[in-house]
Amino acid sequence: MDTKKAVPAVRARGITKCFGEVVALDGIDLDVAQGQIHGLVGPNGAGKTTLLGLLLGLAVADGGTLEILGAPVGRALAAPDGVAGFVDGPGLYPSLTARQNLAALAALRGRDRKDAGIDAALAEVGLTDVADDRARGFSLGMRQRLGLAAALITRPRLLVLDEPANGLDPAGKKHVHGVLTRLASEGTGVVLSSHRMDDLEALCSEVTILSTGRIVFSGPLSKLAAENRELEYRLLTSDPKAALALARAADGVRIVEESVEWRGSEAVVVRALVPSLDALVSRLVRDGIAVRELAPVVSPLEAAFLALTDPPAEQPDAPAHAEPDRDPAAPAEPAVSADREPAAAANTAPAEESAAAAEPAVSADREPAPAEESAASAGHNPATTGAPDTTGAPETSTSDVEFAATSEPAADRDPADAESPAHANAPAHSGEPAHAESLAHAERPAHAERPAHAERNAGDPAEGDKQEAVR
Ligand SMILES: Nc1ncnc2c1ncn2[C@@H]1O[C@H](COP(=O)(O)OP(=O)(O)OP(=O)(O)O)[C@@H](O)[C@H]1O
Structure with missing residues (x-):
């Protein structure tokens, strides 16, 4: 038996995890095998980024147990061995080229840049042609790819990515999917969040759907279609x-639409469970009617997402993070777990949902203004570097946890986290060569420019964080 495979990449x-009154994660169990690509999906504010941050060692859980690659994760803010990735977009040095960014990372890890596989990583993510261009001019998709290359050169055994498909064009998506599939085939566990159901369906063998923590x-x-509610199918026949x-x-x-035009032909849209649909197809074929196409109108994952995370219509007096009792008016919807005890049923919080919906969009395709950058980065990721300076500090958070380890703790980190700043506890940091140390620190932005937590989060504690949106 392959004992390496027997050790799970993640066991939670x-x-x-709470932020003040806000319960971001509430009793999460997660199993990710080595070599598995596991998707995290859920509405805005469901807790995906918070969970990924725990896996990256950017924050510590308030309760529960977490094992990464077989080793228990303690309370120190440090990247677990063998883990790489990013949340809130990769942290890059804008004034350095793509190649220099990776060389800096290799140096931080005490590795000779010649052996670090920098060219191979750039080629794998499709950035060879722009390897000597400054990251400052990179589009969001290029930055995402460079962030992935940064993770690649650490040769991770667990890769953790928050919305890696953001901003990717079809070629970029092909590169990223290729990298993730290759890593998984070699035994690396991958956990990624995405709002793109098609990406998740193309990449993941398993998914976890979160709703309000x-x-x-x-x-x-494969369990979603059969276990979930009836789906709508478009049926195209002769x-x-x-x-x-x-x-x-x-x-x-049930007939949903008697006649819809679909690719120049007439189709019917029906709603059914799989067994009823099977019987219908058998009947059609028995009667000599050819079935040319039969496909869900929305994918099973999207349908499950909508069904399982749909907020109840009304809950006027409910607090933002109410007790887990469901709205009695809402249809009974058991939590579904394919292979273990079901988690508690979906708890929905209309107030939070509407706050999330009203969240102002912040374009990630440009260099943010200093104030905006501070608000965007300081709010969410406990190890972000904050406002940029003119020397080219990492822009948002971390393209690799080693970058996080060299960063100042964010001003608004929750009290437990603030007591153990990332750089003080990161074991990798202590062994770094002097030049790597000075590079990271020389380019570090001024901590003082960050807005204070109290100012940002005045009122609803969740609101301050709604400012971060560079995904
Ligand atoms: N540093 C923080 N301070 C206060 N609240 C926070 C902080 N980080 C997260 N939260 C809150 O925790 C909850 C979960 O947030 P999280 O960012 O993990 O959700 P998400 O699923 O990643 O959302 P999205 O899809 O919008 O990225 C939200 O209510 C959020 O406002």
């Missing part, structure tokens, strides 16, 4: 009228 049990589904993607008549008569099949 009962993880909780709780798991509402965790397991193989004889639309006869197909409609048979669908009408079929048990367990």
Whole structure:
């Protein structure tokens, strides 16, 4: 037996994390095997980034147990061995070229840049042609790819990525998917969050759906279609009228739309569970009607996402993080877990949802103004570097946890985290060569420019963080 494979990349049990009154994670269990690509999905504010930050050692859980690659994670803010990745976008040195950024990272890890695989990493993410261009001029998609290259040169055994597909064009997406698939085939565990269901479906073997800090589904993607509610399917046949008549008569099949135009032909949209749909298809074929296409109108993952995370229509007096009782008016919707005890049912919080919906968009395709940058980066990631300076400090957070380890703690880190600044506890940092140290520190932005937590988060403690949106 391959003992390495037997050690899970991630094993979390009962993880909780609060920010003041806000319960960001509420009893999370997560299992990710080595070699598995595991997707995290959920509405804005569901807790995805918070969970990824715990895996990267950027924050510590308030409760529960977390094991990464077989080793228990303690309370020190330090990157677990073998882990790389980023949340809130990769942290890059804008004044350095792509190649120099990776060389700086290699130096921070005490590695000779010649052996670090920099050219190979740049080629793998499709950035060879711009290897000597400054990161400052990079688009969001290019920065995401450079962040992935930065993670690659650390040869991670667990890769943690927050919305890595943001800003990627089709070529970039192909590169990123190729890298993740290759890493997984070599045994690296990958945990990534995304709002792109198609990406998750293309990449992940398992997903976890979060809603207001709780798991509402965790397991193989294949379980979603059958275990979830009825789905809507578009049915294209050789004889639309006869197909409609048979669908009408079929048990367990409801007609959603009698006739829709689909790619120049007439289709019917039906709603059914898989067994009823199977029976309908058998009947069609028995009657000599060819089935040309039968596909869910929205993907099973998207349907599950909508069904399991849909907030109840009304809960006027509910606090932002109410007790987990469901709205009695809401349909009974058990939490679904494919292979273990179900988690608690979805808890929804309309106030928070609407706050999330109203969140101002911050474009990540440009260099943020200093004030904006401070608010954006200081609010969320406990190890972000804050406002940029003219010397080219990392822009947002961390493209690799080693960058995080060299950063000042954010001003608004929660009290438990603030007591243990990342740079003080990161073991990798202490052994770094002198030149790496001075590079990181010379380029570090002024801490004092960050807005104070109290100012940002006046009122709803969750609101201050809504400023961060550079994803
Ligand atoms: N540093 C912080 N201070 C206060 N509240 C925070 C902080 N970080 C996260 N939160 C809150 O914790 C909850 C979970 O946030 P998180 O960013 O993890 O969600 P998410 O699923 O990543 O959302 P999105 O899809 O918008 O990125 C939210 O209510 C958020 O406002």
